[in-house]
Amino acid sequence: MNHLVNITKKELRELLTPGTIASILIVVIMFSALGTAMSGESEKESAPKEIGIVYTGDFSETLITDSATSTSYTLQTVLEAAYKSVYGVDNPADHIHVMTAAYGDSKAISDECAANGYSVALVIPAELKTNxxxxxxxxxxxxxTYSHGGIFGSVSSLTGTVFMNNINTIISKVLIDNSTGNEDKTAFSMSPLSAGTDYTTINGQICEGVTPYQIFSSLMGQSMIIPIIVMIIIVMVGSVVISSMGSEKENKTLETLLTMPIKRTTVVSGKLLAAAIMGLVYGVCYLAGMMMYSNGLTSGLSGTSVDLSKYGLVMDTLDWVILMVVLFLAIFCALGICMILGAFTKNYKMAQTMTLPISGLAIIPMFIFMFTSWENLPAIGQAVVFAIPFSHPMMAMDNLMFGDMMLVAEGIAYLAILDIVMILITVKIYNSDILITGLEQSKFFGRLSRMFKRKEEENEYR
Amino acid sequence: MTDALVLNDLRKSYGEREAVKGISFSIKEGEIFGLIGPNGAGKTTTLRMICTLLTPTSGTITVCGHDNIAEAAEVRKIISYLPEDAGAYKDLTGRQYLKFMAGFFASGQEFEDMVSKAIELSKLGERIDSKVSTYSKGMARRLLIARAVMASPKLAVMDEITSGLDVMSAYEIREFVRELAREGVTILISSHNMYEVESLCDRVAMINHGSLVLTGTPAELREEYCANNLEEVFIKAVRGAGQ
Incomplete structure (x- = not known):
């Protein structure tokens, strides 16, 4: 049997146990269920809200009359018209509630809002008409009422602000009508400029009817999720490999394996290959799960999302293949680093602390790409981000969609070179005594260790 | 009888510290040879150099005519090493572990025969299909010894083979080692158990502070040191070296 296949099979058998497969499936199912739950939640948040009104005056009393149209407005009709323009419902009166709390009694107003589930309460003084x-x-x-954090926690204030603006607009129109006596002139005065068609240039092509904000909103899911998934995979797979090395050293199975009639390169490659396959399985499953979650999250929010495929912002099969290649190379690189770090572990416990450098390298680009993009970074930032191998899968999707193929190609070339270097360093370590004896027995680290011990002794003596 | 293993002025330094200081001895084919010495004497370092895990600083090791450094790949084909307190992969069953190891030595029918032989040697019965993590220390040791000899090595190097085992398991394993030697396998064992070394080994070498202190058959050593057993020889030799 081919030795590489033999080692890879054994490693996969150890890494992909029924327990790990079950945990992967649970994560996918969990994200999918969360996505469905979030879809319901977002639909709920975008549904018409209940609004409370505290007004000591008479709701049915005429507030203002439009001389141009001879239409009289009561506070009730103003509020209903404003509500209708926010939510487009036919029964605005059902959602506007007259409150019993006294004007100025904040506690009573707050309690009544909480008890009746009002998103916002407008407290209008009785002097409105005379004013x-x-x-x-x-x-x-x-x-x-700020009842919960998270992305939906700010919805109530948005409702209040928009509602208030609409009330202002309605009353302003009547006031201008009354001063000009001409409805058309009022309409012009209130809006002398009208917003026409939006044009946005995407990948050098002028696209009609879309704004950068709408594109950002539609891409937000993947822009936020891809870096998180890559970070999770890198940390998880890295931890598995370092722990496996720690365990091999603790159980002395590594010593046995290294006395087998096989090349050290085969041992290293087998371990790397198996862990990279596992990482890819994790990656695909997590990506699918998180995408389901993201779709669920944004599906309930209408108005901001657009069909990206209309503007050529879609990943075709080749793009997905390239993304997987970049991800695989990055995972391979992470594993190379972990194999090198793992060579210096003595046992399973020590291995756990060795994952810190790899976690740091994965977290830095994750935070960067969650809030900005490659183009927005200064030159030094771009150099640092490019040097971190895990940045490339995090930014690959954006680059593939926006046609920055050169950066993707450079990333692939860089990762491939880095992978080869990592393998060479790992093989070099596997061929050296360090793997068995640890760093303390090497000349340099031995001297360093003795130097520190001497210093400690001197300090104790003093 | 030809030499299965020859060590010639073997040295190993870790930085400025010399762990093995010019050891020379040889082991004949089919011999059971015991390497004894106090903790930190350099036994494990010597065994690891023999098994190609560590590179000697100077000196030579020849295993069945093959130079240990220049022909490391050839040496690995004819030796097997059982480290002290070694374990097997806990997520594999005993059978899976043996199949994994046999895969490095053979294929086809030869592979199947090798695995069958190892399963028989391990005497694990139906438990061969249980996960290694469920094995007792004795069962795990039997599995590892079966692994160590399944490829019919010319030289088997075993470090503390009965360490931590109960009386019955230790006895069974010693009998097993004798049987292997009768079949022509050369065995190099390292142990702190002087009774074990005395009863098992044809010849013994003792190292202390990295140097070879004595070598000979247990009877020769008892006579030389006017001792009743190997334990007394050990103590006298260590004290003598310390003076």
Missing amino acids: LSGNIRTTVNMYY
Whole structure:
């Protein structure tokens, strides 16, 4: 039997146990279920909200009359018109509730909001009518309930702000109508400029009817998720490999393996290959799970997402293959680093602490790419990010979609070279005594260790 | 009888510390040879050099005519090494472990025969299909010894073969080693158990502070040191070396 296949099979048997396969499947199912739950949550958050009103005046009393159209407005009709323009519902009155709390009694207002589930309460003074006729600005206070954090925690304040703006617009229109006496002139005065078609240049092509914000909103899921997935995979696979090395040393199975009639290169390659395959399996499963989660999260939010395929921002089969190649090379590189670090471990416990450098290298680009892109980095930042091998799979999807193939190709070349270097260093270590004796027995580290011991002794003596 | 193993002025330094200081001895084919010495004497370093795990600083090791450094690949084909307190892969069953190891030596029918032989030698019965993590220390040791000899090595190097085993398991393993030697396998063992070394070994070498202190048959050593057993020889030799 081919020795490489033999080692790879054994490693895979150890790495992909029923327990690990079950945990991968559980994660995928969990993310998918979370996505479905988040979809329901986002739909709930974008549904019409219940709004409370505290007003000591008369709701049905005419507030203001439009002389141009001879239409009279009560506070009730103003509020309903404003609500309708926010949510487009036919029954705005069902969502606007007159509150019993007294004007100025914050505690009572807050309690009533919480008890009835109002997202926002508008507290309008009774002087509204006289203020409008006297050209005096009226102050309206708003009460919100911040019941939870997270992305949906700010929805209530958005509802209040938009609702308030719409009330202002309706009243402003009547006031201008009354001063101009001409409805068309009012419409023009309120909006002398009209927003036309949005044009955005994507990959050198001018796209109609889309804004950068809409593209960002649609890409947000993957922009945030890809770096997290890559980080999780790198840390997880790295930890598995270092732990495996620690365990091999502790159980002395490594000593036995190294006395077998096989090349050390085969031992290293077999271990790396098996762990890289496992990493890829983890990667694909996690990617699928997180994508389901992301789709669930954004599916309930209408208005911001656009169909990216219309603008050529879609990954075709070749792009996915390239992304997987970049991911595989990055995982391989991480494993190379872990094999080198693992060579210096003495046991399983020590191996656990050795994952810190690899975690740091994976977390830095993750945070960078969650908040910015390669193009926005200064030259020194680009150099640092490029040098970190795990940056490349994190930015590959964006680069593939936006056509920056040169950066992807450079990344692949860099990773391939780095992988070869890692294998060579690993084989060199596997061929040396360090693997068995550890660093303390080497000349350099031996001297260093003795130097520190001498210093410690001197300090103790003093 | 030809030499299965020849050590000539073998030295090993770790930085400025010399762990093995010019050891020379040879082992005949089919011999059971015991390497004894106090903790830190250099026994394990010597065994690791013989098994190509460590590179000697100077000196030569010849295994069945093959130079240990220049022909390391050839040496690995004819030796087997059982480290002290060695374990097997805990997530594999005994059978899977033996198949994995046999895969480095043979293929086809020869592979199947090798695995069958090892399963028989291990005397694990139905437990051969249980995970190694469920084995007792004695069972794991039997599995490892079966692995060590399944490829019919010319030289088997075993470090503390009965360490931590109960009386019955230790006895069975010693009998097993005798049987192997009768079949022509040369065996080099290292042990702190002087009774074990005296009863098993044809010849013994003792190292202390990295140097060879004595070598000979147990009877010769008892006579030379006017001792009743090898334990007394050991103590006298260590004290003598310390003076």
